[in-house]
Amino acid sequence: MKIPNSELRIQICKCIIDFYHAxxxxxxxxxxxxxxxxxxxxxAEVSGLAxxxxxxxxxxxxxxxxxxxxxxxxxxxxxxxxxxTLMLKAQAAKEICAHLNDPDPSGQLLFRSSExxxxxxxxxxxxxxxxxxxxxxxxxxxKEVFKNLFMRGFxxxxxxxxxxxxxxxxxxxxNPGTPMIECGFxxxxxxxxxxxxxxxxxxxxxxxxxxxxxxxxxLKKLLFNIIVIxxxxxxxxxxxxxxxxxxxxxxxxxxPEKHKIMxxxxxxxxxxxLHAIATLSSVAPFLTEEYMLCQGNARxxxxxxxxxxxxxxxxxxxxxxxxxxxxxxxAQMRYSxxxxxxxxxxxxxxxNNDLCEKGTIQQLIGVFKNTISKSNDKEEAIVLEIxxxxxxxxxxxxxxxxxxxEIFGTEGVDIILHVMKTDPTKLRTGLGYNVLLLSxxxxxxCCILGCYPLEDYFLEKEGIFLLLDLLALxxxxxxxxxxxxMVEFCDNPKTTAHVNAWRGxxxxxxxxxLIKLWRKxxxxxxxxxxxxxxxxxxxxxxxxxxQEEQKIMPLPANCPTLAVMDVAENIRAKxxxxxxKLDFENLPGLSAEDFVxxxxxxxxxxxxxxxxxxxxxxxxxxxxxRPVNTDKKILEAITTASENIxxxxxxxxxxxxxxxxxxxxxxxxxxxxxxxATHKQxxxxxxxxxxxxxxxxxxxxxxxxxxxxxxxxxxxxxxKPPPNxxxxxxxxxxxxxxxxxxxxxxxxxxxxxxxxxPLADTDIALKKLPIRGGALQKVKAVKTVNxxxxxxxx
Numbered sequence: 001m002k003i004p005n006s007e008l009r010i011q012i013c014k015c016i017i018d019f020y021h022a023x024x025x026x027x028x029x030x031x032x033x034x035x036x037x038x039x040x041x042x043x044a045e046v047s048g049l050a051x052x053x054x055x056x057x058x059x060x061x062x063x064x065x066x067x068x069x070x071x072x073x074x075x076x077x078x079x080x081x082x083x084x085t086l087m088l089k090a091q092a093a094k095e096i097c098a099h100l101n102d103p104d105p106s107g108q109l110l111f112r113s114s115e116x117x118x119x120x121x122x123x124x125x126x127x128x129x130x131x132x133x134x135x136x137x138x139x140x141x142x143k144e145v146f147k148n149l150f151m152r153g154f155x156x157x158x159x160x161x162x163x164x165x166x167x168x169x170x171x172x173x174x175n176p177g178t179p180m181i182e183c184g185f186x187x188x189x190x191x192x193x194x195x196x197x198x199x200x201x202x203x204x205x206x207x208x209x210x211x212x213x214x215x216x217x218x219l220k221k222l223l224f225n226i227i228v229i230x231x232x233x234x235x236x237x238x239x240x241x242x243x244x245x246x247x248x249x250x251x252x253x254x255x256p257e258k259h260k261i262m263x264x265x266x267x268x269x270x271x272x273x274l275h276a277i278a279t280l281s282s283v284a285p286f287l288t289e290e291y292m293l294c295q296g297n298a299r300x301x302x303x304x305x306x307x308x309x310x311x312x313x314x315x316x317x318x319x320x321x322x323x324x325x326x327x328x329x330x331a332q333m334r335y336s337x338x339x340x341x342x343x344x345x346x347x348x349x350x351x352n353n354d355l356c357e358k359g360t361i362q363q364l365i366g367v368f369k370n371t372i373s374k375s376n377d378k379e380e381a382i383v384l385e386i387x388x389x390x391x392x393x394x395x396x397x398x399x400x401x402x403x404x405x406e407i408f409g410t411e412g413v414d415i416i417l418h419v420m421k422t423d424p425t426k427l428r429t430g431l432g433y434n435v436l437l438l439s440x441x442x443x444x445x446c447c448i449l450g451c452y453p454l455e456d457y458f459l460e461k462e463g464i465f466l467l468l469d470l471l472a473l474x475x476x477x478x479x480x481x482x483x484x485x486m487v488e489f490c491d492n493p494k495t496t497a498h499v500n501a502w503r504g505x506x507x508x509x510x511x512x513x514l515i516k517l518w519r520k521x522x523x524x525x526x527x528x529x530x531x532x533x534x535x536x537x538x539x540x541x542x543x544x545x546x547q548e549e550q551k552i553m554p555l556p557a558n559c560p561t562l563a564v565m566d567v568a569e570n571i572r573a574k575x576x577x578x579x580x581k582l583d584f585e586n587l588p589g590l591s592a593e594d595f596v597x598x599x600x601x602x603x604x605x606x607x608x609x610x611x612x613x614x615x616x617x618x619x620x621x622x623x624x625x626r627p628v629n630t631d632k633k634i635l636e637a638i639t640t641a642s643e644n645i646x647x648x649x650x651x652x653x654x655x656x657x658x659x660x661x662x663x664x665x666x667x668x669x670x671x672x673x674x675x676x677a678t679h680k681q682x683x684x685x686x687x688x689x690x691x692x693x694x695x696x697x698x699x700x701x702x703x704x705x706x707x708x709x710x711x712x713x714x715x716x717x718x719x720k721p722p723p724n725x726x727x728x729x730x731x732x733x734x735x736x737x738x739x740x741x742x743x744x745x746x747x748x749x750x751x752x753x754x755x756x757x758p759l760a761d762t763d764i765a766l767k768k769l770p771i772r773g774g775a776l777q778k779v780k781a782v783k784t785v786n787x788x789x790x791x792x793x794x
Contacts, residue, residue: 114168193245212263220272240286249276249283334385341396419436572601592659
């Protein structure tokens, strides 16, 4: 390639291209076999041919034909990842991009160069490629090429190439150090993105108009997309203000106007509308003043009201942003709420006050209720996202503002309770119920806590029961937030009764549930406990496995130590706070194991203070400081007292375990005594049965039993009967039975055939039994003898 021979250079390029377009040999040479294409391509990769071809471009600055052939060869070579890596080492991206705008009547240079840049971005290390392109020279070339294609490109091919250049620019713009502003590209891109919505006198766009072709439609979306990327660079903000980007995007935040001629089709306009609102969600938080000047809140709320209305509107739902919004307005509603959420969480009081004055809280509660009634299985995921965003917006508006919480009111509490009653099995469906529940818990914290009327209403509607039901699901991602809410709710004196009244599965109490969560948390943290849950190390009763692994290091006073960080990183502190507010002494439904764990929880704060003092002592040793005698004695006293508390708790736990073991032995003895009594009763019953059989089968035994009975009867009588006493015999003489008999007969049951069954009339005084049997039947009254006498004439 260094030889200044045009034909030779072109032939070399043709040979390389033939590697990828091999034709069968026209004539077979005896003793030789043609190498296949894959072998040639592999050898090209091994030999570093691609790097050499890139380096040869510098020799062809003014030879356009040869340069085009080299670019064609590089276009084929860049289909390989190995070659792309080699090309990058020769600065291919920078070299090719810098000459994009070189004169070329055929247009091949721009086409082939852009194709090579695409391949380099896709098949080589992307960061390195972007780094090579992120310089002023390359960006100026891209800018000029894009402007020329945008203003003078009218063919289908020109528009496609224009869009490709814009995509490459978008990828480069993601690099924070790219000089997009310095080269003037950012200003031009903003102008091209907004000139159809905001009239401009700039000569670049004078008389320019976009068609509704697919390429121009894609261009519009790409321009919206690059604005989102550019706004992340703070110096770009002023250019966005000057370009009136917010005003341009807000032209799409309105209901479609009927009978108006539009430059886009209905489907295209819908997609652009959704894309514009999504772009506003990213850009507007940086331009809050422009947002308010454009009356952004009023526009979004009016658009949201249209989304909720019953106006006839058929959405196409074809785009990425329109997912789940076919034949409804859910997609528009979703992106409107995303925009509101983004603006609320800027925490700009001007925006939030304006929203509250416009009745946003009541409007959003109404939207939430309507989504409950309108939702179905097809749009379930998008409805859940809408509901989550509504709750997050309400949380952002009501947090730290009691008057806004009062506006939230009982209607707001009702929608929170509705979500909390969701079937727990739906949390595993992956549709978004987890996000909705987390948003709901956040709204309890921000919209209810601190407002006593709402707290009382929440308690009346069994809200604490629902919270504990969620806590009993034992899902890690909810526990921390629920326990935090419980700590705050327990400041309300009415809460304790509700917590103690709750019962879970197998009659589990709230205290038992909290202690169970403590044990599970300590197991996950690797805290040392024996099989009964007792303290093993009285010096470090709360130490986790992570704290054991990490060595104590001297830290500045404003940096939290491991012991302090441990308080925030797990739920033990919250469980301690809740149980402390419930009163440790009167917790119902606890087992012996629970009481053993409760001893540790009760002393959590003392243990944690001792742990921090131990860290202080260790840091003093590491820093080789020697405290004065008074301080030394105080430190020793504190550490000894902390260790003594650990020993005391361990001793109390041992007593509890021994007491429980003794109680278990006593309970076991009672069970054994009961079993013995049952066996003895069975033996007596068996003996009685054997005696009965003996009497019925042996006459001598019967006579003997008879004599014993008579003897017992005689011994129970008076030796001398009282005067005037009447003597009654207790037996019947001449009775031939095998068992003792008396004068009393016991009738077990009256046969049904005599009573006539359960449906018979039992008024015996007025009825008599019919001769034919069956159920009692009414008969004519029977006259008595006296009545007959009276009726017979004398």
